[in-house]
Amino acid sequence: MTGGVDYLVRRLRLRHLELLVALAETGSTRGAADRLHLSQPAISKMLNEIEGGFGARLFDRSHQGVQANAFGAAAVYRARVILSELARAQDEIDALRAGASAVLRVGAPSVTVTVPAAVVLLRARMPAASVQIREGRVSELIQRLLDGELDCVFGAVTPQLLSSDLLPLLQSELLLEDQLCVLAAASNVNVRRRGLRWADLRSAQWVAPPKETLVRQAFMTAFLNDGVEPPEPVIEAMSSVTVGALLRMDPSLLCAVRFEHARDEVARGNVRKVPVLPAIPLPSLGLFTRRAAIGQPAVVQEFARAIRKAGARAGPRAAPRSR
Structure with a gap:
C-alpha cells in the first residue's frame, strides 16, 4: 500500500529518481547498476523502495530486462523533470554568481527573426538576463521542454503536435500565421x-x-x-x-x-x-511552455510578452491567441 506523498518525500532520495531514469534508458538492472556504479542487489532494493512508495509495480520484468509500464512511464517522466529542474537550479546559481539576473533557455528553429527580436526586447527590460538558445526540430525541442531542459519553445503548431498525446502537457499561444x-x-x-x-x-x-x-x-x-x-x-x-x-x-x-x-x-x-x-x-507559429500548477518564472513571462510584441510587428499577420 502506498505511503503517500509524505512517504515519498521522507524516504526517497534523488538517487531513486536517477534509478528510474537509468532503468528506463538502459532496459535492465545490470545496465542501471553499471551507470550508477551500484551492485544489482542494491538496484533491486532501491526499486522495491520506489514501488513501495508509489504502491504500484512500475516496471515489468522479463528475461529480456525491464520495461516501464504505464505507471512507470509516468514516474520516469516526472523524475526526468525533477532532475532537469535541479540542473537548471545549478545553471541559474552559476549564472547569478557570474552577474546574471536570470537565465532563460529557449528552443527555436534554426531560422527565425522573431526570436532574436524578442531576445533584444527582453534584454532591454532585463539587461542582466542570460539567454541560451537551442536550435532544432520542433518535435525534439518540445520533448526537451517537457523533460525540463528548456523553459519555452517557439515553433510551428504542426498537425502531428495537435494530434499527439503531448498537447495536454503544454501551454501554447499562437502568435504568427x-x-x-x-x-x-x-x-x-x-x-x-x-x-x-x-x-x-x-x-x-x-x-x-x-x-x-x-x-x-x-x-x-x-x-x-x-x-x-x-x-x-x-x-x-x-x-x-x-x-x-x-x-x-x-x-x-x-x-x-x-x-x-x-x-x-x-x-x-x-x-x-x-x-x-x-x-x-503553413502551420502557425506559437510559443510553448510546460503546463504546470505553479507560475512561470518572471523571465519566462517577460519573454512571452516580448515575443508577442515582436510577433505583432511581423507578418503575414498575427495569429489569434490559442489555449
Missing part, C-alpha cells in the same frame, strides 16, 4: 512580372528542403493545386546559410522557404521575395 514564400536573387529578372502563379514557375530551377518537411509538402501542394506536376528541385538544402549562399551565387535559382526564413534573407540584402498566387498557408 505562416505561409510558403519564394525567394530570388535581386538580380533575377525572370520573375519580376506581376500575377505570377505556381504553374508559371514549373520549369524554374528550384532549391527546396527535403520531402519530409512541411515547407516541401506545401511546395508540392502549391503546384498540384494549380494543375501541374510539382517540379523536382535541382538542389535540396535545409541550412539557411547554404540557401542564402546559393541564391546570391546563382541568380537563376528560386527557393521555397517559410515566411520567417524569407524575412531573414531579405533583411540580409540582395535577395527579394517573389509574389506568387495563390498564397499557400
Whole structure:
C-alpha cells in the first residue's frame, strides 16, 4: 500500500529518481547498476523502495530486462523533470554568481527573426538576463521542454503536435500565421512580372528542403493545386546559410522557404521575395511552455510578452491567441 506523498518525500532520495531514469534508458538492472556504479542487489532494493512508495509495480520484468509500464512511464517522466529542474537550479546559481539576473533557455528553429527580436526586447527590460538558445526540430525541442531542459519553445503548431498525446502537457499561444514564400536573387529578372502563379514557375530551377518537411509538402501542394506536376528541385538544402549562399551565387535559382526564413534573407540584402498566387498557408507559429500548477518564472513571462510584441510587428499577420 502506498505511503503517500509524505512517504515519498521522507524516504526517497534523488538517487531513486536517477534509478528510474537509468532503468528506463538502459532496459535492465545490470545496465542501471553499471551507470550508477551500484551492485544489482542494491538496484533491486532501491526499486522495491520506489514501488513501495508509489504502491504500484512500475516496471515489468522479463528475461529480456525491464520495461516501464504505464505507471512507470509516468514516474520516469516526472523524475526526468525533477532532475532537469535541479540542473537548471545549478545553471541559474552559476549564472547569478557570474552577474546574471536570470537565465532563460529557449528552443527555436534554426531560422527565425522573431526570436532574436524578442531576445533584444527582453534584454532591454532585463539587461542582466542570460539567454541560451537551442536550435532544432520542433518535435525534439518540445520533448526537451517537457523533460525540463528548456523553459519555452517557439515553433510551428504542426498537425502531428495537435494530434499527439503531448498537447495536454503544454501551454501554447499562437502568435504568427505562416505561409510558403519564394525567394530570388535581386538580380533575377525572370520573375519580376506581376500575377505570377505556381504553374508559371514549373520549369524554374528550384532549391527546396527535403520531402519530409512541411515547407516541401506545401511546395508540392502549391503546384498540384494549380494543375501541374510539382517540379523536382535541382538542389535540396535545409541550412539557411547554404540557401542564402546559393541564391546570391546563382541568380537563376528560386527557393521555397517559410515566411520567417524569407524575412531573414531579405533583411540580409540582395535577395527579394517573389509574389506568387495563390498564397499557400503553413502551420502557425506559437510559443510553448510546460503546463504546470505553479507560475512561470518572471523571465519566462517577460519573454512571452516580448515575443508577442515582436510577433505583432511581423507578418503575414498575427495569429489569434490559442489555449
